[in-house]
Amino acid sequence: MHPHTLAAAQTDPNLELTLKVLPAVIVILIVSALCGRLANRLWQPRVLGEMIAGVLLGPTLFGWLFPDVQAKIFPPEVTPILYVLSTIGLTLYMFLVGAGMEHGGGSGPRQPAHQPAIVAIAGILPALLLGMGAGLLLWSTLSDPGIDRWFFAAFLGGALSITAFPMLARILYERGLENSPLGKLSLMAGGVDDAVAWCGLAILTAIHLDSGPGGAIRTIGLAALFVALMLTVVSRALGALGRHVLRSGHISNGAMYLVILVPLIAGWLTDWIGVYSVFGGFIAGLAMPRDAAFRRMLHGRMMDVVSTLLLPIFFAFSGLNTRLDGLGGATMLLAFVTILLAGFAGKYFGCSLAMRSLGFGWRESNAVGALMNARGLMILIFINIGLAQGMIGQQVFSMLVLVAVLTTAAALPLYKAAMPDRLERAQRNEPSGEKELATAA
Structure with a gap:
């Protein structure tokens, strides 16, 4: 460091x-870029490489091999800054996820309403129940003192029942399946x-x-009111922004200020309500022009x-x-x-069997089970x-x-093992694949 800078x-x-x-x-971005590139070379999504980075x-590898260097690069006073940056990043990312979701529509025939509902329930309930069972079994071993057994089990079940909706959407869009029957059903169920x-x-x-229960009722009531106002009053008000952008053909800098302020204010409000800012960001995205x-x-301006x-800062x-040495x-x-x-088992077999019960072939059923099982x-x-709220321990x-x-x-x-290229062509209604899909069913 230059002497004047040091002084x-x-x-x-x-x-x-x-x-x-x-x-x-700088270190985070370099390692994330390298791991993301390696993941792509191994036919994996970049986000997996960033997660591993x-x-x-953390202390599992870098802190174990070079503890002094790791402590110097990530001193305690830097951690709160990384937390703030990661929270802003997550709020904006979930905003973009919500803004990118289609509310129905799309090409091709409409999906029967009961099908995604059945797959969604099958993706939630088995994983939730098995996760709660594991939580009840492991509560005395894993839970921090003061956490109720059933609360711990409910949190673990909820975490295991989640689906990585952005990753699911990314795979389907990359493979041109977003408007196929399998793609539409998976996206709706994952959402x-x-x-x-x-x-x-x-x-x-x-x-x-x-x-007490009064506080929980207040939080839930305020969250429901927030969602209702965002998807009605705010959504209609933002319609003017959408029309202006479409007339001009681009999002101006002035419009971008408004676009970014909406999820940040929504995130601040949901944090104040007690539901965490990423929820506000997601609802703000849903309120954007469709x-x-x-x-x-x-997406082109922000993603x-x-x-x-x-x-990468969040990862x-x-x-x-994360301390894997404690395992x-x-x-x-x-x-x-x-x-x-x-x-x-809860997610993969639950979704696969639900798809099969709806008349889909085993290959299609297993493909959806694989995609819905990603948590990312x-x-x-x-x-x-x-962890931040003290609901679970390290x-x-x-x-x-x-x-x-x-x-x-x-x-x-x-997914690829269940749905090879010839069957994907059938899902995209390409003539060369229709016969293979019928045979696979």
């Missing part, structure tokens, strides 16, 4: 903090799964933070910055709280395997909230991070 840093605490935060962010930067999980987390948070051209412009700068923040020993290993199997970023958000958090990595890594290989 200034010693007298200016803000500059001193900046000189600590920037190296941490976060774990590698319902995540919505139910966030509502469940809101209820658990309300119960955990308030001493025109496809507007959504493309919005790259959010996903390449702010999300690193999660990794700094050693037969008891902890058995507990982890129990949680992993409960989550995998969504479970990391869920459990980070749980060991359970670390186990669920590993569950997120393994189920996300397994999703695409299992």
